[in-house]
Amino acid sequence: MLQETIGIMFDSRMYRGIPAGRTGQESLANYERAAACYGLTPCFLRLEDIDSDMKTCIAYVKKDGVYVRQKMALPSVIHNRALQLRRAEQHKVTQLLLQGIQVYNVRNRYRKDHIHEMLHQDFSLRQYLPHAVKATPEDLVYMMEHYDDLIIKPCSGSIGHGIMRIFKKDGQWKLTCETKASRRGWATFRLSKGQLPSATLRRIFRHAYLIEERIPLVRYEGRPVDLRVSVQRGRDGLWGITGMFAKAAPAHTFVTNIAQGGKVMTLAEALGTVESDIHLLELATRIRSVALRIAQTLASSLPHLADLGLDLGITGNGEIYFIECNGRDQRYGFRKAGMNEHWKVSYQRPMAYGRLLLEQNSLIPRQPQTYHRGPY
Template sequence: MFPETIGIMFDSRMYRGIPAGRTGQESLANYEQAAACYGLTPCFLRLEDIDLDHKTCLAYVKKEGRYVRERMPLPSVIHNRSLQLRGAEQRQITRLLLQGIQIYNVRNRYRKDYVHEMLRHDPFLKDHLPQAVKATPETLIYMMEHYKDLIIKPCNGSVGHGIMRLFQQNRHWKLTCETRASRKGWATFRLNRGQLPTAILRRIFHHAYLIEERIPLIRYEGRPIDLRVSVQRGEDGLWSVTGMFAKAAPAHTFVTNIAQGGKVMTVAEALGLTAPSMELFQLESRIGMVALRIARTLAASLPHLADLGLDLGITRSGQVFFIECNGRDQRYGFLKAGMKDHWLLTYNKPIAYGRLLLDQNSLIPRQPQTYDRGLY
């Protein structure tokens, strides 16, 4: 007899490391601890190991201190922590949903231009969005005429790769981008007068990019910082802010991503505050209000969202701006910032939401789920 289980779906690379406990930034112990709080046993599975015809799967379950791979009944509720980008994977996910399997965060990567467009239609959020357009040679010219500092980023990029900065300094345009020629991985090039940056044109002709005005972010020791805000559904099914921390860009670049060497710290530390204050409380409240509105707005159009990591920026005047939405928040930034309780909570709340879905399944007949396949 199998205990009541909740599925945690990894991609193959993560899955292969389970027996040796080599799962990168994913903490299996945190999943175990969170599941135990709600009377559940987590099983770790891959999409390709699901046999939908027989409603079974091959999954790892912890037994007597080690992870054992065995065939077991397919969990009726699954928290997705993998990326399914190929057409065959999307079709299999659709089959699972149509069979009534509850998968939350069913898709965890959405194109940046689509996300920006969805948020732009919310009147409240319009003032919290930087000006942004899909990159074409024409829109590039337009943005260079109207703004002196631009960020150009791939619509499908992650962890800061492929991002470029185009800015005007001393009446000359300069381009900062990743390059293998530089020891630090980044370099800045001066453009000839009247010349469009060929590196940008080459990329936007072959891939989808978004051009944004660069927000004048507050700084920590001269380096721009933004905030990662974890917004999740919990045991009541409602969105709430789990926590937030700050990320400062390395000295040699403008990108704050942790994977690019960004420094992680608490919001208080980033603002130079030695102790909690009314100023900090009010700022975090405003940030939380914007983050919750973003999550609810996205959830209204994107089904089965439950776990988001939002990047938000703050200007010196205190304005809050949306930067990016992460559907597979890596969470470990909380641990790096010394916020262990928040780190644990980022695992606990999604499992609590899974417990809610399991309880709902036991009370009402299952209804097939659907999802929009057009937003990758």
């Protein structure tokens, strides 16, 4: 197999940590091992170090056990692990695509309301979507009239920040949200006359928020649990399930994000006390089916998609619900759950897909690609 270079694109902060091996939750060793399986040598680069006119870049490559920063030819295939949120960055990535550089996972952050709308267009997925509406004064009133438990979340938020819960208990509406006043970072307040504080209302209606019915998730030691399902393209270019693990919210909040202190475990550990082995197998099969359908539906509208982390919820009677989609899956949850082989495979499959793109590039003469900008 011909040894070729594949680019791994990082944010500046992560990129600067490469010489010291301080790249947060990204495992350089896993990239290297995975790439080697497919005759690839990874180089680690940033968008700002790419000269698209000269087709060159400055990147880190490992030589004799040390990461060396050098000028080199721009790889024809790049796996994007950076967030390009500025318009100028998006324009530069678009230019790379137009020049025939294959950047996969080109967009890795999408607005939650846009994702919900895309999935709602697929009739077969509607049963897995909680009722959700864009936050307006009228829709907030409607949702509070029809549901006693709601989640309000920013359309562009991440790792659980900015999410609120409003719920009715014993005839009294309450709000749970992040606050600096609480030692734990979260607190619950009574709502006067069942109305959100004016400052909260201004924030919700000034920015893009989604109001969603709260799904009655299964619980682990009294704490709500959801699942992270890794769905990736592999050597054949088709979507496959790399693995899944469960996340239980900390005792003081309803948010299961690992970055917020969520406990990570296998599906069997989370549900094993209440589910039989046969039921777990059947449930896992249904979860895989739903996750694959979601990935396929999103890929039909979003270009260059290859690597997703889907958050799915399960109710006590086995119903499955979509919670949100992560375009830059933080794979370390597998390691935290003791699923080391799944953790390694979560790096391996994207490298396998990169090998496929390189082979396709060598067979097909480079032509400008039509690029449809994905929603944010």
